[in-house]
Amino acid sequence: MTELRIAAVGDVHLGEDVRGHYRQRLEGIGERADVLLLAGDLTRHGTAEEGRLVAQEFRDLPVPVVAVLGNHDYHSDAQDEIAAELRDHGITVLDDDGTVLEINGRTLGIVGGKGFGGGFAGKCASEFGEREIKSFVRHTRTIAESWQLALKEIEADRKVVLSHYSPIKETLEGEPLEIYPFLGSYLLAEAVDSVGADLILHGHAHKGSEKGMTPGGIRVRNVALPVLGRAYGVYCLNGG
């Protein structure tokens, strides 16, 4: 039996004052994990300069690195430059699409992107009323549809979904209830449940909880750095 060892962290929010600090904690990652997934909010202000700093922090590791961006990384409208900077340094950046890695003779499919909000079943916004509300919810729906399609198309022994926003409420426990609609959307979970996956990783909710599951029984882990309280989590899947 081959295990796929997935290291993951989100919300590292790197800035000039902490340059090099995180990198130190990545020492030895090659012995602990087969891949490192970054669940968005890699920067604080979303500038291209910060993107370069993030790329330098995560470049040339002994394991492949796959990332999605978060809302902070979009703040300065430099998300494309940040993604390009990461890609130039060998980091795969998912933007509502997928990639397949070969690990010890097994394949790991990773699908995802930033995700978005809207709330959770029964207590959520819908595509009704003002244009602004409709476009807010439509953005999430479009993302969920892209993930569903990518999951269907990808062929791999195991599949992981990587998001910034949360697909479920359970991993938000600890956050104020009033802001749940800004922290995630059930549409993301529904899309993944409809096709199936082995694990969903997300960040964004700094005061949330690490563990939860979708209504369909897929394990969800909130890997935001303040939630983990350690450099990264390592989740092992049976490679089949």
Place this chain on the structure above:
Amino acid sequence: MMEAPQYVAARVQRALAEDSRTHELGIRVDVRGDQMFLRGQVSGEEHRQRLAAVAQEVAPNLKVHNEIKVVEVTRPGEDEHLD
């Protein structure tokens, strides 16, 4: 008339999120009398201090208690095996 403390706290929280020096969304701000308390976790000491400075600018008459913690990046812990 004295401004209600809830509005002062909301204004500070909004400034911490929107000010280009901070852009920090997860800080809890509580105002009690002439004291302001900041709580949350951030990634670096300079950032922590900038948050208190911006909060002080928005509410110059309050005494700021900076209870924000810097997230300590500790060594990775045990693996979790998802069977």
